[in-house]
Amino acid sequence: MGVFTLVYRNLSNKPLRSILTILSVALGVILLLTILIISSGLQESIVEGPRGHDLVIGAPGSPTQLTLSTLFHYEVPSGNIDYQVFEELKGDERVKKAVPMALGDSYQGHRIVGTDYTYFGDDPEEVEDLLIAGRFIEEAGEAVIGAKLIRETDLEIGSTFKGVHGIEGAHNGHEHDFTYEVVGILDEGQGVDDRVIFTDIESVWAAHHVYATHYSFFEEGQAVIHKIDSDACTHDDHSHNDHSHDDHSHDDHSHNGHSHDDHSHNGHSHDDFHYQAGDLELTAILVESTDIQALSSLKNELNNSSDYSLQAAAVSPVLRQLMEVISEGTTVVNIFAIVTLAVALSSILLALLSSVAEGRSDMAVMRMLGASQIKVMLIVFLEGVVIILLGLLLGTLGGYLVADFVSSYLESTTGIVINVFRLWPQQDILLGSVFFIGLGACLLPVISIYGDEPMEFID
């Protein structure tokens, strides 16, 4: 028999109290750890989200909505803007880099984002490094998918698929008559981009039949559009014939005008996207400006112009605001968690104190049998340590599980991905402080038995 047998016997002699004490510690740890993981995870993904872009230009509306929809693929964009804006920005000396973005469709709940390599990096090679398989988009009709799609959809390299109108993953949206082929897969760890399908701008246009009506416009020598060949068009044509949703095809309405409203039964308003004759449109443009002054002058110019079809949103204030919301929420929940933990720690204290009170005669017997004062104190102390360690263990496991649950909820609602199962900054500090504060709570009952005269409790 060892000292731990005594400790175990003491704990198992009052199983309900021991289990409740352990659970209360675990509960406090679960709360604190979940908050830590979710808030750090959110902040990391917010910090990593922008990929160096500092300005988002899009249709008027809420700057937050514009930023979220463009950088985090979250919620619907506020509308579209003229493609010409992109051309102008590219020529602007205050602009280091301008990235075109065109959205509108999805596949099995995953957004199809039209852009080009500049979204990912400064040169095409840099982009190739981000792929785990295949290559980057070279021509219209090609797509690169985020790593999560391998698991969440049936897509793989070489698969072909058609987009569904609407970006919120409405499965009842009508299918576009345009076929994509998967040519590459992004490596995991791209945050929100893990769950997105990337293609080029031209494909998004082509899917919406803008291409056909504006063929001549392309011919006029817009550099961007050169790589479009007749393939995309042919694709479109022949798949059109065996299309089962002819009555929903875009052909119909690109002839008879503009409004997609006829199709609003798919649960998502088509008003957001106007591919009207005479326009080539983007959903947003991401801008990396040359410096802070360039950023603010560009922003002011765009927002104060008489052209009310545009807005420019600086990324960092929106992110800062988001962070503030998160940290406010975190503070509130943290207070709750700390109260819970304080309750847990005092329950350790109470459990040990009553264990000491009830065990006084037992401890006196041990002393009479020759156990040293230190040994008796150690047995009480270890009882507390075991409670704390089991509580920490259970709480850590539970914390990860709850955080995983919360993060999959966040992922399904916002697309923000948090890879829960790893070590988090300050996790050691968190668990360490719970441990040491817990030890502190044990010390009081332990000290309370110091100097006890065994005789007073024996006879």
Added chain:
Amino acid sequence: MILLENIERGYNTESGKLTVVDIPRLEIEAGSQVALMGPSGSGKTTILNLIAGVIMPSRGRVRVDGIELNDLPQNQRDIFRTRRVGYIFQRLNLLSTLTALENVMLPMLFAGERSKNEQRTRAKELLAKVNLEHRLEHRPSQLSQGEAQRVAIARALANRVKVVLADEPTGNIDYQTGREIMELLREICTEKNITLLTATHNRELGNSFPRLIDILEINQALTAGKENS
């Protein structure tokens, strides 16, 4: 073997210092079996505690098995008690959370002289000696009073002790069982050549011992107290 010399021990009470034990000299030979007789409150438990080194005298010397207890610091006295003294208490004897077997192993754990296996084997042997081999896994609450007291005897013998101090070991047990238990204890002590000092207020039990010490005769605190009152 046991020698008390010029001992005085009292307690601080609200009405001042109260001397309960005042013994000029008490000597008990090695291997002998002695009954310490006296009425309730006469200081029997106090004397046993002085011998066990649980409490220290306010005056005088205590020597057990050649060891001067006065010279030992507390932790050394704890070790001395575990290894040299077996103590059977008046009540509150066994640890309620432990099985009979574990209760017997407890002094061996504190002595730290045996491996866990040796502890277990020896505890089983001792419980067999007090005829409890069929009650090893019982908790104290699942034992009769007499059985519990036999476990306490086995526990007192767990380490290779030189002295067994038995404080009213049959106080709570019926007469017949008490006699049997006492005989068993004396038998084992004879066999192992252990010095046995039993405190009791029962004259018949006292008379069955080869040597009977009447505490009224050796404890001057009692006569002094009587004179005072």
